[in-house]
Amino acid sequence: MALILAVAGTPPWMIFDRLTMPSRPFLPVEWIMYTILPYLSGKGKLKIYDNYNSFLTGGIEMIFITGDMHGLMERFQDSAFRHIKKGDTLIICGDFGFLWEGTEEEKKALKKLEKKKYEILFVDGIHENFDLLESYPEEEYAGGRVHRIGTNLRHLMRGELFTIEGKKIFAFGGGESIEKEDRVKAGKWWEREMPTLEEMQHGVDRLDEVDRRVDYIVTHEPPTRVRTIIDNTLRNFNMLDAYLDELSTKVAYEKWFFGSLHLDRKITAKSYAVFNDLVPAEIPQGKRRR
DSSP states (O other): OOOOOOGGGOOGGGGGGGGOOTTSOOOOHHHHHHHTGGGOOOOOOSOOOSSHHHHOSSSSOOEEEEOOOTTOGGGGGSGGGGGOOTTOEEEEESOOOSSSSOOHHHHHHHHHHHTSSSEEEEEOOSSSOHHHHTTSOEEEETTEEEEEEETTEEEEOTTEEEEETTEEEEEEOOOOOTTHHHHHHTTOOOGGGSOOHHHHHHHHHHHHTTTTBOSEEEESSOOHHHHHHHOOOOOOOOHHHHHHHHHHHHSBOSEEEEOSSOOOEEOSSSEEEOSSSOEESSOOSSOOOO
């Protein structure tokens, strides 16, 4: 299988060479992909916390995670979203979808989201209008760069590091469309869906700042080794896959949340596929007031 090489013939996973942990020697991504992973399987449900309603009762600020929204306002009308209180933060793992056509209807939807009393943050996925998304102003937020869509609505740019509610969060959006040909014909495909080598290097530089230790990683796509646990069917292996696989072995993290698969499931002890569920990133210390 041919691997996609980065600029000047540098394999994308080599970006992480200087981050290699002494206790964890480098293993070629393709070796892991075709020898170890096919023998693994996992069926954990995403119900991370059994007593969900026992602590979602207001007062203590929290971080919630959910998956691809595809511009569906009814997602925000789900009963679970009533648990998000003023001062909380909602992070969406890509395919936000409310920036697609730039129509008046979309603008009205964005205005409705601005009325929410909590922060709405998202990484980009593959179903994004990148021309429209990148037309919004850049600013610094919680220690990283964002596109400011509205007063409480921001796009977390690739390779950025944020500190939210005392948690260090590394964000890296992007992916590769499997229906690229159809989307090109429809005029709904953007080359910017795939991260650049520069964005990958920037991510490494930001991780260097915290000795490659974070609390959460939020992406649209999962690492290949995690995806293969769910489905070991071979697919196109791209430079983002290589990058995320290296990220999963060279960076210390507590939890990794991703969308893309349209699945709500805890895949490994640290990896969570999110879609429709609203997942609290942590059980808060103390009780929240209603």
